[in-house]
Amino acid sequence: MVDVSRHDVVIVGGGGAGLRAAIAASELDPELSIALVSKVYPMRSHTVSAEGGAAAIARDDDSLEMHGYDTVKGSDFLGDQDVIQYFVEQAPKELTRLEHWGCPWSRNEDGSVSTRAFGGMSTKRTWFATDKVGFHMLHTLFQTSMKFGNIDRYDEHFVTKLLVDGDVCRGVAALDIRTGEVKAILGKAVILTTGGGGKVWPFTTNGNIKTGDGMSLAYREGVALKDMEFVQYHPTGLPGTGILITEATRGEGGYLLNNEGERFLITRDYGVGTKAELGPRDMISRAITQEIAAGRGVEIPGKLGRYAHLDLRHLGEEKIMARLPFVRELSKAYANVDPVHEPIPIRPVLHYMMGGVDTDIDAKTSIDGLYAAGETACVSLNGANRLGSNSLTECLVFGARAGEHATGYIKGASVGEEGPFVQQAEAEAARVDALRGRQRGGEKVSKVREDMNTAMEEGTGVYREQASMAKAVSEIAAIRQRFEQVSLDDSSKVFNTELIAALELANMLDVAEAVTCAAVLRKESRGAHACSDFETRNDTEYLHHSLVFHSPDGPRSEKKDVTLGIWEPEERKY
Amino acid sequence: MSQKLKKTFIVTRFDPDKDEVPKTQTYEIEVEPDWKILDALNHIKDTVDPTLSHRWSCRMAVCGSCGMTVNGEPKLTCKDPMSDYGDTIEVAPLANFPVVRDLVVELEGFMERFQEVKPWIMVAKERAVEEGTTQQSPDELADFKQFSMCINCMLCYAACPVVSNEPDFIGPAALALGHRYNQDSRDEGAHVRNEIFRGEGGVFSCSFANECSEVCPKSVNPSGAIQQAKLGNVIDWATSFVVKRGGDVS
Structure with missing residues (x-):
C-alpha cells in the first residue's frame, strides 16, 4: 500500500512559478492545504540561474502598449494578444510585490528601482538585481513562502505520474528520492511548474534538472503540447x-x-x-x-x-x-x-522553450483540475520567440494566475472517490520498483541520452531544414525504442540517481518527440524556427499554434488559432 | 582537443541499504585539464559507475547543490578546478552533516534552522501594491546586499568548529540570512529576530573562528554578519529597556 496524503492544491515544481502559485493560493485562502512537491530543494530550482532581469514598465517614457507591441513583435505575431495584454498589465504589480517581499532590486541614486535595456525592448524596462536576478527572485520567493504556515513542502520528491481519472486530475504519484517509496499526494487541483527541458539538447545553458518533466506528465495524460518547435538559442x-x-x-x-x-x-x-x-x-x-x-x-x-x-x-x-x-x-x-x-x-546555446503544456489565459489545461505555468506551460505569451526578461515576469504573472484559478476551482470540487487515484499510485509504485535496477538489453541511460542530444542538435538547431528535421523524427522514434532496452545497475532504494536519470530520460524523449513532430510540419520561417528551405514567414498557411498529442501509435498533430485583435501582423523588421 | 590527464579519484561511498559504515572506492580516469571536480564525478557516473550518487544541477556556482569535501576542504565542486590538485583527489561528503548516501548529505536540519531566523520581510502593516515600490537608496541596499548572496551550499556549516560541537547552533548561513533581513531598510522585524539571535544557539555561540567566511564561494562573509549581529543585539537589548517597541510585525 502506498502512503496517501491529502491536500487542496498540489504544486509540482518549486521554482519561480511554483512558489508564486503557492503564495497566491495561500494568500487567497489561509485555510487551504498546499503541497509544494519538487525533485530538488526549491532554492536549487533553475530559476536561480537567470541573470539579466525581469520586464515590466517602470518609466515615464514607457507604456503598456509599448511593452505589448514589443512582445507581440518579438513573438513574430504568434503570441496570443489577450495573453500579452494581460501580462503587461500585471507585470509591474508583480515586480512591485517582489520588491515589498524584499527582492534586492538595484537602485537609482534617488532610491527608485533601476531598469536596464534588453533585446527587442524599445526602452529600459528590465528590472534587475545586478546580474543575478533569477537567484534573488527565487530566494526572495522561497524565503517569503516560509512565512505561510499552510505550505507543506515535499522536497526531493520526483513526480512520476499525474493521477487522472476520466477527465479530472486529483493529485500526483511521487517518488520520495530519499526512501525510494512512491506516495500518493492527493489534491483537488494540480499545478505544473516544472520548467523547461533544455537538457534535451547537448549544448545548453540549462541545469541538469531541466528535463521537461511537467510537459511529459501532461502529454502522457492526453494534454496537448503547444508550439514545441520554437526553442530559443x-x-x-x-x-x-x-x-x-x-x-x-x-x-x-x-x-x-x-x-x-x-x-x-x-x-x-x-x-x-x-x-x-x-x-x-x-x-x-x-x-x-x-x-x-x-x-x-x-x-x-x-x-x-x-x-x-x-x-x-x-x-x-x-x-x-x-x-x-x-x-x-x-x-x-x-x-x-x-x-x-x-x-x-x-x-x-539552447536556452529556453517557448512551447509547453497548452493552457488558456487562466493557466488551465484541457483536464479539469490541472493547471500549468512558467516555462513548462505554453500560455502563448512568447509565440515563436521570447524577448529576454519576459520569462521571469511570466513565472510571477502566470504562477499567481494559476494559484488563484486553482483556488477558485477547488471551491466547487472534491477529490470524490479516492480509490481510482490511489490505485494508480499503487500501479506507479510497481512500475518504479520494476524499473529500479532492472536488467534488460545492453543500453545505458547515459548513452541513450547522448544519442538523443546529438539527434536533437542536428535536427533542431538555430537553422533547420526539412531533411534534417525528418531525420530527427525517425531517429527520436528509434531512440525511444532503445530506451525500452535500458538496463540499470543501481538497485538501491536510497537516493538512486540512476533511477531518477532514467525517469528523466523518458520525459525528455517525450519532449523530443513533440519538438521534432511539430518542427517538421511547420514549413515556414517564423521567430526561432528558421527553415533553410522555407525562408519566409507564411501567414496564409501557418499563422496558427501547433498542438502535438501523445498516442500509442505515435504523435498526432492539430492546429489552434492565434488570438489576434490588437496588433495587426506585419513584417518583422527592426 | 587538449591533452587528457590521468587522475585517481578516491570517493567515499555509503549505501545504508548495504553498508554498515562508509568505504572508499577508487576510480582511475582521464580528465580534460580545464574540468572542474564535478565534471570528473559526472564522467565517472556516466561512463564508469552509474551507482555513484551526488547532487548537482546548474554547474555555474549558483544553485548550491554540489558542495563536497575535496582533499579535506569543503568545496563547491562545480567551481573547483582540477588544476588545483595533484594526481590523486579524494572526494567525500560535506563534514558536520549526516550522510544520506555516497556524497549526498542530510539537509533537513539546516532547512529548520533556515526557517527559524524568519527570513522574510516583517512589517507592522503590509504595503499595498498600489502604493508602488519602496524607496531604498544604493547605500541602504549596500547595508545588506552582501548577506543576500548566500546560495545555501552548506560549505560554511562543514567548516564551522561550533557546528561540529554544538548541535543547537543555528549556524553561519542561517544567521547571516537573518541578519540580512535585519539590515534591510524595508524590514521592521529586527527585534523579533534579535530575540532568536540572543537565544540558545544564536550569535553568541559563534567563537569567531572565521572559517565560514574563508570557505564561502560567494564572499558572503557570514562571520562578519554574525559579528555585526552581536553588536546589534547588545544595542537592541540595552535600548529595549528605554524605548517602546512598535506594533506587532508578521
Missing part, C-alpha cells in the same frame, strides 16, 4: 559548458565582434537595424551562426567549433563590477577570461 553561451552570459552585457553596452574585430550587427544586414546588439535573440543567434559559417568565427585553442567575441572592455572595470559582477566571475572561472581586459568567446 541564446546568443551568448560560454565555450564547452554553454554557461549563460546574460543579454544584460549587451543591454549595458557590450559589442559582438567577429574574428576581424568587426561589429557585424552594424556593418552587415541581419534585420536588426539600429538595435544592433539589442536585437531579439533569434535574430542575433542567426547572425552569429552566419558569421561563423562565413569563416569569420573566432578560434579558441583546445575547443572545438568557432565563436564570436562579446566585448565589454569599453564599459570599464567600475561599470562591470557594478552591473555585471557575475558575468566577470563566470567568465574567469569557466572561460579563463577577464572581460575587463579581454573579449569573451561565445556562441549560440
Whole structure:
C-alpha cells in the first residue's frame, strides 16, 4: 500500500512559478492545504540561474502598449494578444510585490528601482538585481513562502505520474528520492511548474534538472503540447559548458565582434537595424551562426567549433563590477577570461522553450483540475520567440494566475472517490520498483541520452531544414525504442540517481518527440524556427499554434488559432 | 582537443541499504585539464559507475547543490578546478552533516534552522501594491546586499568548529540570512529576530573562528554578519529597556 496524503492544491515544481502559485493560493485562502512537491530543494530550482532581469514598465517614457507591441513583435505575431495584454498589465504589480517581499532590486541614486535595456525592448524596462536576478527572485520567493504556515513542502520528491481519472486530475504519484517509496499526494487541483527541458539538447545553458518533466506528465495524460518547435538559442553561451552570459552585457553596452574585430550587427544586414546588439535573440543567434559559417568565427585553442567575441572592455572595470559582477566571475572561472581586459568567446546555446503544456489565459489545461505555468506551460505569451526578461515576469504573472484559478476551482470540487487515484499510485509504485535496477538489453541511460542530444542538435538547431528535421523524427522514434532496452545497475532504494536519470530520460524523449513532430510540419520561417528551405514567414498557411498529442501509435498533430485583435501582423523588421 | 590527464579519484561511498559504515572506492580516469571536480564525478557516473550518487544541477556556482569535501576542504565542486590538485583527489561528503548516501548529505536540519531566523520581510502593516515600490537608496541596499548572496551550499556549516560541537547552533548561513533581513531598510522585524539571535544557539555561540567566511564561494562573509549581529543585539537589548517597541510585525 502506498502512503496517501491529502491536500487542496498540489504544486509540482518549486521554482519561480511554483512558489508564486503557492503564495497566491495561500494568500487567497489561509485555510487551504498546499503541497509544494519538487525533485530538488526549491532554492536549487533553475530559476536561480537567470541573470539579466525581469520586464515590466517602470518609466515615464514607457507604456503598456509599448511593452505589448514589443512582445507581440518579438513573438513574430504568434503570441496570443489577450495573453500579452494581460501580462503587461500585471507585470509591474508583480515586480512591485517582489520588491515589498524584499527582492534586492538595484537602485537609482534617488532610491527608485533601476531598469536596464534588453533585446527587442524599445526602452529600459528590465528590472534587475545586478546580474543575478533569477537567484534573488527565487530566494526572495522561497524565503517569503516560509512565512505561510499552510505550505507543506515535499522536497526531493520526483513526480512520476499525474493521477487522472476520466477527465479530472486529483493529485500526483511521487517518488520520495530519499526512501525510494512512491506516495500518493492527493489534491483537488494540480499545478505544473516544472520548467523547461533544455537538457534535451547537448549544448545548453540549462541545469541538469531541466528535463521537461511537467510537459511529459501532461502529454502522457492526453494534454496537448503547444508550439514545441520554437526553442530559443541564446546568443551568448560560454565555450564547452554553454554557461549563460546574460543579454544584460549587451543591454549595458557590450559589442559582438567577429574574428576581424568587426561589429557585424552594424556593418552587415541581419534585420536588426539600429538595435544592433539589442536585437531579439533569434535574430542575433542567426547572425552569429552566419558569421561563423562565413569563416569569420573566432578560434579558441583546445575547443572545438568557432565563436564570436562579446566585448565589454569599453564599459570599464567600475561599470562591470557594478552591473555585471557575475558575468566577470563566470567568465574567469569557466572561460579563463577577464572581460575587463579581454573579449569573451561565445556562441549560440539552447536556452529556453517557448512551447509547453497548452493552457488558456487562466493557466488551465484541457483536464479539469490541472493547471500549468512558467516555462513548462505554453500560455502563448512568447509565440515563436521570447524577448529576454519576459520569462521571469511570466513565472510571477502566470504562477499567481494559476494559484488563484486553482483556488477558485477547488471551491466547487472534491477529490470524490479516492480509490481510482490511489490505485494508480499503487500501479506507479510497481512500475518504479520494476524499473529500479532492472536488467534488460545492453543500453545505458547515459548513452541513450547522448544519442538523443546529438539527434536533437542536428535536427533542431538555430537553422533547420526539412531533411534534417525528418531525420530527427525517425531517429527520436528509434531512440525511444532503445530506451525500452535500458538496463540499470543501481538497485538501491536510497537516493538512486540512476533511477531518477532514467525517469528523466523518458520525459525528455517525450519532449523530443513533440519538438521534432511539430518542427517538421511547420514549413515556414517564423521567430526561432528558421527553415533553410522555407525562408519566409507564411501567414496564409501557418499563422496558427501547433498542438502535438501523445498516442500509442505515435504523435498526432492539430492546429489552434492565434488570438489576434490588437496588433495587426506585419513584417518583422527592426 | 587538449591533452587528457590521468587522475585517481578516491570517493567515499555509503549505501545504508548495504553498508554498515562508509568505504572508499577508487576510480582511475582521464580528465580534460580545464574540468572542474564535478565534471570528473559526472564522467565517472556516466561512463564508469552509474551507482555513484551526488547532487548537482546548474554547474555555474549558483544553485548550491554540489558542495563536497575535496582533499579535506569543503568545496563547491562545480567551481573547483582540477588544476588545483595533484594526481590523486579524494572526494567525500560535506563534514558536520549526516550522510544520506555516497556524497549526498542530510539537509533537513539546516532547512529548520533556515526557517527559524524568519527570513522574510516583517512589517507592522503590509504595503499595498498600489502604493508602488519602496524607496531604498544604493547605500541602504549596500547595508545588506552582501548577506543576500548566500546560495545555501552548506560549505560554511562543514567548516564551522561550533557546528561540529554544538548541535543547537543555528549556524553561519542561517544567521547571516537573518541578519540580512535585519539590515534591510524595508524590514521592521529586527527585534523579533534579535530575540532568536540572543537565544540558545544564536550569535553568541559563534567563537569567531572565521572559517565560514574563508570557505564561502560567494564572499558572503557570514562571520562578519554574525559579528555585526552581536553588536546589534547588545544595542537592541540595552535600548529595549528605554524605548517602546512598535506594533506587532508578521
